[in-house]
Amino acid sequence: MxxxxxxxxxxxxxxxxxxxxxxxxxxxxxxxxxxxxxxxxxxxxxxxxxxxxxxxxxxxxxxxxxxxxxxxxxxxxxxxxxxxxxxxxxxxxxxxxxxxxxxxxxxxxxxxxxxxxxxxxxxxxxxxxxxxxxxxxxxxxxxxxxxxxxxxxxxxxxxxxxxxxxxxxxxxxxxxxxxxxxxxxxxxxxxxxxxxxxxxxxxxxxxxxxxxxxxxxxxxxxxxxxxxxxxxxxxxxxxxxSHTGGRAAVRTAVNFIEEHLADPITLRDIAVYTSRSVRSIQQAFHDDLHTTPMNYVRDRRLERARNQLADALPRDGVTVTDVAERWGFNHLGNFSAAYRKRFGESPSQTLRR
Incomplete structure (x- = not known):
């Protein structure tokens, strides 16, 4: 295949x-x-x-x-x-x-x-x-x-x-x-x-x-x-x-997150990059995306992990642990639980398909 x-x-x-x-x-x-x-x-x-x-x-x-x-x-x-x-x-x-x-x-x-x-x-x-x-x-x-x-x-x-x-x-x-x-x-x-x-x-x-x-x-x-x-x-x-106001800050933050998904990201990193206070960027995400900045980071990392698992073939030697660690999930049990809640199946099921 x-x-x-x-x-x-x-x-x-x-x-x-x-x-x-x-x-x-x-x-x-x-x-x-x-x-x-x-x-x-x-x-x-x-x-x-x-x-x-x-x-x-x-x-x-x-x-x-x-x-x-x-x-x-x-x-x-x-x-x-x-x-x-x-x-x-x-x-x-x-x-x-x-x-x-x-x-x-x-x-x-x-x-x-x-x-x-x-x-x-x-x-x-x-x-x-x-x-x-x-x-x-x-x-x-x-x-x-x-x-x-x-x-x-x-x-x-x-x-x-x-x-x-x-x-x-x-x-x-x-x-x-x-x-x-x-x-x-x-x-x-x-x-x-x-x-x-x-x-x-x-x-x-x-x-x-x-x-x-x-x-x-x-x-x-x-x-x-x-x-x-x-x-x-x-x-x-x-x-x-509009290129002013909360939406511009959210778009800037989203671009920063996309570019650094495989790197450690903190809420303060996002706030500094967008020239907003921590409270302000949290409010902007709440108003426009109905989530928090760190929940957005987690969800995007889960999507990237799912994509990597879905693309893998047996000859690649890809493991669930490798994928989880690559995208910043250092506790395999927490990763599997969050993954199942998001996608309705375990990471290993995605990998086997």
Missing amino acids: TRLAKLGFINTSRTTMPVRRRIRSRGVPTALAGAEVFCTGDRDEAETLAGYLLGQHQLTVHDDTAEKPFQASLHAIRLRDVTLAHLDYHHAADLDFGATGDHYTVLMPTTGLMECKYDGATVTGLTYQAVVVNPRTNLKLELAYDTPLLIVRIEVAALLRQLSRMLGRSVDRPVRFEPEMLLTTDPAVRWHGAIQLLSSEVMTPDSLIQQGIGAGPLEELVISSILWVQDSNMHHDLTGV
Whole structure:
């Protein structure tokens, strides 16, 4: 198993069992060429397996004949909370979702045309215009013939965490993006750059993420890019963040904490760095993040520890004790208890998955 084969929501054992002779894959990005998840000529199987990525739906295939047999393929890699995928039905097809899954999805046709019924509105996907799908959206996709999709899936919790760090405060409502994402604008360059960097890291054998390093920052780049580029109900809050007052101090403190998570950090260190009194920075964290500075430090260290445990492979020789000590948890029992309370499983369970 490679690090990037650890897809948490799909059974990759299907990759070695095509139903019939494969039609040559068309336009699969180089980064995904060796990451086939399934290739099948069975409509029901394609519906089920693609449903793990996109959400459960009903698949209707058009013009499936003996001369032009149906065949669907999916290539995908998942880091932790960001998945990059390529889905191709080789036919015109409709995907009807009662409600999409609990994740954000960016659908980018690489050729062809995608018409969408999106919560009752009509939205079009083209090579220069992606469609951003919010969680639990009533959606019908109508894919014209020869319309493979490049897909980015982002987990809800990760997007909310990143937005909270960017705002310097907690997020008090669900994030809802506008559906149409024009890819030819100047801001969209940031999105393209993030996807290109992700692709480069995936396809380079000795890259940082192939060595189990840097997946977190790379995911944060992808997530922050869509938050910054795409209109949403939180976009004004993000682009209009005040640079004075408590929020500026919290953002400064959060940046300091992120840069020194593996180092000893005290409350006084945070206060000095932000030029605030200890009491003032505590109040700012309470008002904006509904926590204390040191609880924030602990939670971020737990997240880093979880990421390292989830990324580890048996050949790495990683132990729970090593990870706990790296992130400043010197009492293994306390670490395990805090970890289980936060994530609902023990550190050793995460490591074994």
